[in-house]
Each structure stands twice: as C-alpha cells, then as structure tokens.
Amino acid sequence: MHNRIRFIIISGLIMGAFAxxxxxxxxxxxIEPDSISLQWWGxxxxxxxxxxxIAAYQASHQYVKISYKKFRFEEFEDKLxxxxxxxxxxxxxxxxxxxxxxxxxxxxxMPDKPISVxxxxxxxxxxxxxxxxxxxxxxxxxxxTLKDKFVPAVYDDVVIDGxxxxxxxxxxxxxxMYNRSILAQAKIxxxxxxxxxxLNASPLVTLQDKxxxxxxxAAALGTANNIPRFFDVLSLLMxxxxxxxTDQSGKAATFHxxxxxxxxxxxxxxxxxxxxxxxxxxxxSYTWNxxxxxxxxxxASGQLAMMFGYAYHLPQLKAKAPGLDIGIAPMP
Numbered sequence: 001m002h003n004r005i006r007f008i009i010i011s012g013l014i015m016g017a018f019a020x021x022x023x024x025x026x027x028x029x030x031i032e033p034d035s036i037s038l039q040w041w042g043x044x045x046x047x048x049x050x051x052x053x054i055a056a057y058q059a060s061h062q063y064v065k066i067s068y069k070k071f072r073f074e075e076f077e078d079k080l081x082x083x084x085x086x087x088x089x090x091x092x093x094x095x096x097x098x099x100x101x102x103x104x105x106x107x108x109x110m111p112d113k114p115i116s117v118x119x120x121x122x123x124x125x126x127x128x129x130x131x132x133x134x135x136x137x138x139x140x141x142x143x144x145t146l147k148d149k150f151v152p153a154v155y156d157d158v159v160i161d162g163x164x165x166x167x168x169x170x171x172x173x174x175x176x177m178y179n180r181s182i183l184a185q186a187k188i189x190x191x192x193x194x195x196x197x198x199l200n201a202s203p204l205v206t207l208q209d210k211x212x213x214x215x216x217x218a219a220a221l222g223t224a225n226n227i228p229r230f231f232d233v234l235s236l237l238m239x240x241x242x243x244x245x246t247d248q249s250g251k252a253a254t255f256h257x258x259x260x261x262x263x264x265x266x267x268x269x270x271x272x273x274x275x276x277x278x279x280x281x282x283x284x285s286y287t288w289n290x291x292x293x294x295x296x297x298x299x300a301s302g303q304l305a306m307m308f309g310y311a312y313h314l315p316q317l318k319a320k321a322p323g324l325d326i327g328i329a330p331m332p
Contacts, residue, residue: 037065038065039066040093041069041070041071041090041094042071042094043072043096043312045068045094046070047070051068053169069090089106098157104160109163109164110140110163143155146158146159174229174233174236175308175330175331176191176306176307176328177299177306177309177317177328178306178329179304179306179324186305188205191306191329193329193330194332195240198219201218202278202284204218205305214289215303216305217287219306219308220288220295220304221233221275222278222287223279226292226294227288228294228309229310233308237274237275238271241267242267244257256268297320300317301321
C-alpha cells in the first residue's frame with residue numbers, strides 16, 4: 001500500500017494507468033509482469049456495480065487483481081486518513097468531488113508523459129537465445145483533451161495547479177425524493193418543481209400533535225446534523241439565488257458578498273433565511289427541527305414527505321422500507 005494514493009475516483013471519479021516492466025529470462029516464453037494487487041475504496045457504488053469494470057480491466061491485464069471495499073459515507077474519511085497514516089491505504093479511491101483539494105496532498109496526479117509498458121520474450125538466435133523487448137506507450141489525458149471531452153465543472157473539480165487529479169466515472173446529481181402517498185393525502189398531485197411550491201406544500205403536509213410536536217414533516221430542510229448532505233442542498237439554494245460561492249481560484253469563499261451595486265444584501269443571505277425558516281416554529285413553513293430523526297430514517301418510516309438526496313440514498317430507503325411508494329423528481 002502507499003501513503004500517497006496512485007489512483008482516484010471522484011463521485012465516482014477515476015484516473016490512472018499501470019506502469020509495468022518485465023525482466024528478461026532465458027525461458028522460451030513471453031516475459032510476464034509481476035502480479036499486482038490493488039485496493040479500491042468507495043462509498044457510493046455497491047460491489048456488483050463496479051464488478052463489470054473490474055472484470056473488463058482484469059481481462060486485458062491478467063496480472064492485476066483489484067479488490068473493492070465499500071464504506072459508509074460518515075466513516076470513509078476517518079478510515080482513509082487512519083489507513084494512510086499506517087501506510088495501509090488503498091490504491092484507488094472514490095471520493096466526493098468537493099474533497100479533491102482537501103486531500104490533494106495524499107493523491108498522485110496524472111503523469112505528464114505517456115506511461116511505458118515494457119515486456120520481453122526470448123527467441124532463438126544462432127545456437128543461443130536472446131531477449132527481445134517491446135515497449136508500448138499508453139497515452140495519458142492532457143488538460144486540453146479534458147476540456148474538450150468533459151463539462152466545465154469537471155475541470156474545476158479535478159485540475160489543481162495545472163495537474164489532473166481525477167476523472168469522472170459518473171456524475172450524480174441531487175434529486176427530490178418524495179412519498180407519493182403522503183403528497184396524495186395532502187391533495188398535492190405532482191412533486192414540487194420550484195422552491196415556491198415546496199414552500200406552499202409545507203403547511204399542507206405538516207402535522208403536529210396537541211403539544212406541538214411534529215408527527216409528519218413536509219421536507220427535510222432548515223437544520224444540519226439530521227439532513228444528509230445538507231451542505232449540498234443549501235449551496236444549491238445559494239447558487240440558484242445568484243451567489244458566487246468562491247473566487248476564480250476556488251480557494252476563497254465569496255458567497256457572503258453582495259453580487260452587484262444595486263443589491264443591499266448578498267443573495268446567499270436570502271437563501272439561508274428561506275432554508276432556516278423550515279425549522280422556525282414561528283413561520284408558516286415550519287416542518288422540521290433538530291430533534292427530528294435523520295432524514296433517511298424519517299422518510300423510510302413515513303414521517304417525511306420529501307427529502308433531497310443522491311442515487312446512493314435510494315437503495316438505502318428501499319432496504320429500510322421495501323413497500324414505500326417513492327417518487328423521483330428533478331431538484332426544484
């Protein structure tokens with residue numbers, strides 16, 4: 001293992017090529033590279049989802065064995081840092097695209113030059129034998145090609161100081177997951193398509209007991225610790241409101257700044273107020289608070305009508321509540 005990771009996959013993002021050198025011998029057969037075992041750690045993909053990728057690569061690189069291990073989201077970073085500190089870290093990792101700069105020092109970037117794979121085989125020459133070597137160059141992706149083949153967001157996430165640290169295997173977007181039965185009971189015929197409709201749905205869906213305790217919530221919004229990926233949801237709200245989250249370097253936060261001369265407040269402030277109002281008992285939109293269970297648990301138990309999540313949340317929900325009538329819609 002290595003204390004700097006050779007390969008990286010972001011949100012599923014992947015990069016890498018294998019540089020192998022075969023040593024000569026006197027046996028009349030092709031010289032084979034040494035066998036290599038690689039460890040791949042991830043969060044979002046199940047083993048059966050990555051198995052075809054691994055099988056396809058191993059079919060053409062029979063000296064390589066890749067083992068995949070899936071971790072829970074909340075434990076992954078701690079496990080990774082601990083393993084690297086003990087020089088027992090993985091060779092390949094799947095991380096969220098927002099973690100790239102945070103873990104840059106632990107990752108090796110894409111090489112600048114083609115990677116040479118050298119293999120040799122023995123053949124007869126006169127009364128003896130000689131080893132004939134053949135070198136094959138595996139091209140690597142450069143920044144120009146990266147810009148041509150991928151959307152701009154990929155470049156922003158994976159290129160740091162002129163080096164490529166990852167490539168996308170898949171892109172996972174936030175979606176609105178909703179309980180069809182609960183919305184139907186509230187006479188809401190379709191999932192909200194904008195944030196005003198989410199706001200309008202809140203008093204129609206929300207239920208409280210005589211003591212004012214929430215017994216059914218419209219949407220998991222307004223808090224942090226009990227909402228998976230709340231930062232992504234709040235960031236989306238801010239960007240949709242017109243906030244510029246960082247400067248061009250991506251290293252300095254600018255979301256708190258006023259975006260134009262005519263505005264009195266930064267657009268992020270309005271987005272934050274909208275978000276937190278869902279957890280404010282004095283607001284009509286009140287539907288959630290810090291004492292609620294985790295949004296995944298609340299949704300699975302039928303206490304929550306809408307949550308915002310990623311593809312990897314869906315199998316979690318189906319495992320917890322196989323009979324739940326779940327709808328999927330684009331983010332408002």
